[in-house]
Amino acid sequence: MTNSFHRTTGKKYLQKWAFAIRFSLLAFALFLPAALYAQLRINEVSQGASGSKEYVELVVVGTRTCSDSCADLRGWIIDDNNGWLGAGSGQGIATGCSRFASDANWSCVPYGSIILIYNDGDPNPAITQPDDPTDSDHDHVYILPASSAYFERHTSSPVSPSMVNYVYPATGFINGGDWSTLSLNNNGDAFIVTSPSDLSQAYHSFGYGNLTNFAAADIFLATSGSAKVYYLADDQYNNVASWVAGSAPAEETPGLPNTPANATWINAMLAPVNGTVNTDIYDCVTNGHSYFFNDQNLTVAGLYKDTLATVAGCDSIITLHLNVTFPASHDSTITSCSTVIYMGNPYSSTTDIHDTLHSYQGCDSIYNTVHIVIGGANPVMVSDTLTGCGHVTYNSVDYTTTTFIGDTLQTVAGCDSVFQSIYIIVYPVQAANISDTVTGCRGLVINDHVYDTTTITSDTLFSVHGCDSVYRNLAVIILPADTVTITPADTAICPRNSVKLKASGAPQLTWLGFTAPDSLTVTPGSTTTYYIVGTSLNGCTDTAAATVTVEDFVLTLSASPDTLVLTDDVFTLITSGNFPYDVLLWYPQYIFPRQHVYAQQLVADETRKYTVIAQSQAAGCKDTAAITVRVSEDPYSLMPNAFTPNGDGLNDYIFPVSTKPFTVEKFIIFNRWGNQVYDYATGDKKGWDGNYKGVPAAQAVYAYYLIVNFANGKSVSRKGNITLLRSWQ
Template sequence: VTVCPAQLPYSWNGNSYSGEGTYAITLSTPNGCDSVPILSLTVAPFVTSLTTMSVCESSLPFTWNGQSFSSAGSHTVNLITSAGCDSIATLQLSIEETDSVFTTIAICENALPFVWNGDPYTASGVYTKRFVDNNGCDSISILNLTVNPVDTSVTTITICRSALPYLWNGQTINDAGEYFSELTSNAGCDSVAMLHLLVNELSLTTQQISICNLQLPYTWNGRLLASAGNYSDTLVNAVGCDSIVRLTLTVSPEVTTQLTLSICNNELPYHWNGQNITTAGNYVANFLNQAGCDSIVRLSLTVNPLQNSITVLSVCRSDLPFVWNGLSINAAGNYTANLQTVHGCDSVARLTFMVTEASSSTLNATVCSADLPFLWNGRSLDSTGTYRDTLPNRAGCDSILSLNLVVNPTPGSVNVPPPLSYCQFDDASPLIASADSNTALLWYTSATSGVPSPNVPVPSTAEPGTYMFYVSATNQNCEGPRATITVTVNRKPDLGDDRSLAVCYGETGSLTGLFNTDGLNPVWTVAGAPISPAVVSIPGAYNLVVENSFGCTDSANVAFSINPQVVADAGPDADVETNIPYRLQGSGNGSFSWYPPNIINNPNIASPLVTVQSDATLILTVTDNLGCLDTDTVRLRVLNGPTFYVPSAFTPDGDGLNDVFRPTPVGIQKLDYFRVYNRYGELVFETSEIGKGWNGIYKGIRQNGGNYVWALKGVDRTGRERMMKGNVVLIR
């Protein structure tokens, strides 16, 4: 038998064969005879082939063994051999690309026809031609042909005469006419240009204008002319060329005449050039002169008033008769005179004439002796007496004056105490001063001037400083010199408000630094006994008295107290389950803080929930409102649960180690019973309280060492009932 490699292993008569060979087996026929068939197994070989071919790009797609290929590379086809087995044929195909040659040519129109690859061309365009290369494949040549025309242009230009000479295509042109130029275009082809040049001539205009002076400045062609003269301007005419305009400007002057006139008030109204003038002032009249310009006449008019005067005059009787404006007057009365002013205007003068008689008067004066000498009408008087003098009165007439002068004695100096001194806020006494008998005291707040007061002042001690008080003696309105009383108010030490000091239980306090005593003498006492302020340990009221260099004092009290002891209790150590929340049993008299906080649901309460994955020690800190604190720890041991862990032995010898036999609940919410029996089946201990155990004593008697039987029943955190029993060894 011949098989393909893919048909191995080959099965024959219940046997499998994986390679070529001759195989024999023994079989039994139905009649019980042996039969030995022989298998000659041949494995046909696996056939592979590689074909390499090259084709032109234009021959694609390429067909090989019934399949089409459009790209170069290695291609595989599965075939069947004549033996019926698989055969893999591989084609290594390469593709010869079609060559393309692109040519761009630009020629002038007069170079046509253009011959390319044996063919003539007469117009711009893209032309293609095919060839066969050395590999037998197509080769394409492409021609992009551009035919540039020969340009002929005609240009007409008009310029002004002033623009000559004119430069065009390298030629200098000095007059109008037609001109030619041969050029080469950007494409390199011939170009013929023709210029038709037109030349416009320059124009000239002359103007003469006469104006009045008042018309200045004069506007001409956009310019402001301020005076007569010759002016010129260059403009652009209708064909766009320069046009010169010349102006001769004549300005006729303005004629002004000034008149001055003075009249009397009774000559009003005054008529001038058709105007009725009723008041003094400056007036103007306008005329036209021969040139048609304004001529101005200005009038300055002065109106002199009619002067009516009233004179009131008083003379002494000794001056009669009195002469006034040619009149001789011997008695009092009203008089009138008609006069003329310097301007020739009428003037009426009226006189009210009075005659003053001689007078006499008496003056009484009282002065103090300290004010002597007393000056009176140029005389110096220094004693009591009557004095007379003759003086002109207000009317200039003789007046006899009499002076009755009384001189009172001036009191002497006041006796005052030496400078006084008080502490701030002390009660001050009224000031004391003394003087001569029959005198009164006057008090002042300034050394000179000021308003006196008969009231004795009481110094104020509210603000520290030096204060001056002044006092003088007075008698019969005569006042003596002022004496000075100096009062100094010294600053009192200021300890401020009373203080309180509280410390934590077990600590001592220090009073030092509670008050600022710099520069002061401090004395601390408690219950009247002096103490050292550095360390205090007994609660109570402490008193501080300080004195400064002036002898002024202040005091303050400190209430010293000791806070109650802060006690933190983290609760009993416990056995807990992994990742099962356990409620801690902390307590204390303050605020709570558990550490580490990251495994506790609320680290700031007494009994939060904690979740652990391994044994852990937690720290509880309890802090009161003064910051006093206490700490305690609780150890959590992680056990698998929920279940009870019961020891196998205990030693109730009173050493504090393993003295009590009790089950350790893990994940248990209730204990129904925990019982211990001796070997006689007698119940020696029973409890339903978690954490309680047997101490090896029954009915007050220490039990012997040996084996005991225990049994318990409880409910775990899932509500499932748990029952366990076992043996324990009591070791004495």
């Protein structure tokens, strides 16, 4: 029945609905205006509050019609001043340009969309939204860094100085953009949008500052760009009175309209065209059947559209979301010893029940089969035997004599099925007594119990069946043993020295590994333990041990923070040893009033050798250590005077050097025009690589200013000149 509805009633419904739409849209479509040509306009340009936190915001401008609602931006060029607004040096002309890549992402960008492009080398913190180069969240805001693969860049054109009649190249672009082609000069620069249909003039341009050909700009503001944001306050993008030179970051609005009037203009372009009606239908059909739609019998799941058009050309679209279901079978089994209640019905005998489930759209989807099995008892006989001494306990009953009992077990379903026969055997307990004696020296372990004095104890033995049968009365006799000692018990000596060990305490003494009598003189090469065994008259033995530690005492002397210090630096001499030790003497003695301390603190005055003598505490072994601390007169010669950044791995960076550890507080470099070409705070921590704004700087003399802090607390500032040398083929 479900499929019959789709083939008949569904068709009539769609035909009536389509006729109504065609009739209702006919009059409206007659009055729709022709589509206006799409435009890409500048909406906001920001220098950022500091550094190069720059971005530009563009708006896709156009009037939506039934047949035109988006712009093709592929090949549109974006650039800073290229020479059109001032061709000489100092006019902010960055080498190269960027353009929208030939990517489907840009083939149809809806009118009213905002495109935010920012410098990812120094991101502006006012941009809090995540990157969205494809408008994946459909908010009509594209956010992407200048280096995105959705851009292409030209690395050599334009170049400063340029020409006021400069023409962009059509070829030579490579994948990926770069903000260095767009970077803005604080003193004066511009932002230019150029259509691929005319590469010889700006489609829309904005300029500021000291541009010499400012009259060529669509919009020009004389205010310089440092910490400035320029934005359109309404919809009059070619009216200079509609533009504001604001302060960054207070007036920055990246990815958003700039003012309420600006928002009204942008939102108006996003409004859909009146007269268009789109409808979605969701339905299903089971596999093997068809669904009639748009004069077709459909059997495959998918999206199908029927377009209804008015005289004015505004399409109204019906979209069918067709789902094809594949019925599945599911089997289950219910077993019981008696009647089963299923779906409210009783079943007292084995049977099969078939049930059909449906999808949420009414299509059959699952055929369920339930097998009900009513099982009777199938008795099985099993036997078992239990044994015990004197008694056996089974099912909480105590049996003292051999007997036979029967028990009934059940299956999981509760049906009696197993009958068990239990044979209980009770073995009698027959006790007997025996006596025994055991002897040991100092102590014995019997049945996991330690005996250290003479006593009598009882032990129980067992028969083959595990029943107590024999009780043993055991006399435990503990014999005394003489205690053996070695003098000295443990001692320490210096390498190559000897010590005499003397043993006593038993009538018979034996050194393990030696044939000596009670006394033994040893000269071990390393720490060694010696053992003596003493035997009493009753045959009991005792063992003693003595360890002779060989103290190969090694004394070391170190200087902190280093063996190279500056004049008037405070440094510390520190002793250490591999055994506990005492300091005896420091040399030169006149420098050290405290002769027995482990560390000495001094003020550096001249290069000198220091010596210390110490001895180990246990054996009195002596050792001497010495160290020379050098005092540097001038560690502050910090800057090389030239470097050659040619990529050969030698002198490719310019950076301060010193014989002492230091940290850089400030390090900046300027060219002869006063432009800052390097700042340690924001640049490469290895130093300046000779590049300025992404291109090699010219061979010339540059000025630097440097502040460093040394580990001794001394701060040193330097300023001077360095020479950048290049070797050209």
